[in-house]
Amino acid sequence: MRSRKLRYWEDIAIGTKREGGGKIVTAAEIIAFASKYDPQYFHTDPKAAEKSIYGGLIASGWHTAAMMMRMLVDGFNNDTASLGSPGFDTLRWYMPVRPGDILSVRSVCVDKAPSQSRPGTGSCRFQTEVLNQKGEVVMSLITIGMYRRRPQGEETPT
C-alpha cells in the first residue's frame, strides 16, 4: 500500500466506477455466516429450507452485503484514503442468493460533498449493485464512504 499513491476524496469524481467479482458462494459459508449472524432455518438448514417459501438454502441478506463489502475492499477501498462509512441507504434484496452463485459488484459515485463538521474530509455516495452469474441484480443500496482530502502540496496521482 505504501508504494502506491493514495486516492483522496478529490480523486473520486461523480461517475467514478468500481467493480469487483468472482465471489463463489458455498453452502458451507452460507451456513457458517448465518449460524453466527442470522440463525433462521432457511439460512442454516438445507433440508428444512427445502420446505420454506424459498425452496432451498439461501444466503442471509447480510451475508450478501458482507460479500459485497469484501469485493469492494479488494477492488477499490485499499487504494483510497478511506475513513469508513456513516451508514447506507435504501437497501433492497431482490432475489435469493444460493449455493453455487457467483457474485459480482458494481458501484458508481452519484454524489459527493465535503464534510461540514470535519475539515479535511469528504463523503461520497455510490449506487451499488450486487449481481449473480446470470447478470441479475440480487441486491442494491446506496453506500456512503468518507475519505481524507488531499493534504496541501501533495501531488495528484498519475
Next chain:
Amino acid sequence: MSATKETLYLEDIVPGRIFTAGPYVLEREELIAFARDYDPQPFHLDEAAAAKTPYGGLIASGWQSVGILMRLIVEAFVGRTISMGSPGVDEVRWLKPVRPGDRLSARVTCVEQIPSRSKPDRGICKFVYELVNQDGEVAVRMKGMGMFGRRPGSAT
C-alpha cells in the same frame, strides 16, 4: 428457544411493541476474523494501524455490527414468527464505533403494520432497530421492515 415460546403472528406485532435481546459480547478474535473474511481494512484488522486512525483503536466492521444486530433480532422475536424474510432496509447509521469487548443489546420498536393486499396470508411490519452498547449508547440505528405470516384463519 422457539419451541418453548408461543408463535408470533403479524397480528401480534403492533406499532409501539418493543422487543429486546442481548447482551452479545463481541470478542477481539471474532472482530478480527470477520474483518479478515469480509472487510479487511486496517482499522478493523490491526491494532497498531487502527491506533493511528481517527478511531484511535480497533473497531468492528459496520457489517459485523449489523450482523450482530440481526442475530439479536432473531433472538428477540423473529425466531418465533412465521418469518418470510425482508424486502430491505431504508437506512442504517453507524453512530458509535463497536470495539472489542463491547456488550451489545438490541431494542426493536415496531412503528407500522401493513397487511398485504395481494397475499392474505402475510404482511409487512416496519421497525426501528437499535444496537445499544454497555454504556447505553446507540451504536447502530436501522430503519427497515420484515414480512410475517398472519394468524391462520385471520385473513379477511
